[in-house]
Amino acid sequence: MRTTVGAENFPPRLFYMMINYLAVSGMEVGLLINFRKPKLQYKRIILSER
Numbered sequence: 001m002r003t004t005v006g007a008e009n010f011p012p013r014l015f016y017m018m019i020n021y022l023a024v025s026g027m028e029v030g031l032l033i034n035f036r037k038p039k040l041q042y043k044r045i046i047l048s049e050r
Helices: 012-024
Strands: 029-034 041-046
Touching: 012 029, 012 041
Parallel strands: none
Antiparallel strands: 029 041
């Protein structure tokens, strides 16, 4: 699993929820996006077997 640098201010529970969603759905890439800050925050999560 890899994450791109973007926003370290996401609560860990959101990160773990995204990992679970990716695993259950069979998808490999997900985005966490926070629109509530003055500047857009995002984190791209890549779930892979490697």
